[in-house]
Amino acid sequence: MGDLLLSLASPGFLSWAGFVVLAGALVGEAGVCIIPAKWEKLHREMAFAFALLAAAGYAVERIGDDAIIHRLESRAETAEGQLKEITSPRTISLEERAKFISCMKATSERGPVFIRPGMVDSDAPLIGQDLEKIFDEIGGFPKGLAWPGGASLSWSTPGIFLVVIDLQHAPHHATNIQRCFWEAGRKIFGYADPKHPADAVSIAIGPRL
DSSP: OHHHHHHHSOHHHHHHHHHHHHHHHHHHHHHGGGSOGGGHHHHHHHHHHHHHHHHHHHHHHHHHHHHHHHHHHHHHHHHHHHHHHHHSOOOOOHHHHHHHHHHHHTOOOOOOEEEEEOTTSTTHHHHHHHHHHHHHHHOOSOSSOOOTTOOOSOOSSOSEEEEESOGGGOOHHHHHHHHHHHHTTOOOOEEEOTTSOTTOEEEEEOSOO
């Protein structure tokens, strides 16, 4: 019965309609008391009818209220899950790490890689440190490269992304890095910076999405 009513009307409407019916039935049942005693049969019939109407109104209101509460609880659970996702560290999982390293080791191209986390972007520096360890494990990349302009305080673009001088003519190792990130399950995109060194790629780490 509840599913049928919810398919016909919204929970809010059912709650409101049930309340109106219940209130009207209670008023009607109270009004029965003023019927003269000589109409005892009518008194009993109307009292019974208003009692049934009150029960129906209460049932409809409960169906609407329960549906509203269920939706609120679902939204609360969803919001809690999203909050945990937002507040939890954006770590690179062991599976992603293994896939990325395996993909990169299968490539021969190597070149300069600048790892540039936004220093004030929450856990970006930690992700930067993790990426440095990953490239050390891959091997063949120049170590300890520091961006000539110094550390980046923050990035306007969220998430992890790549920076090269020209997207159409990016270094081969930059293309491989992007491909291996994608194969590992991370959709990382590239951005062009005409002032960027032509033979290098920057792995930028911005704020949370």
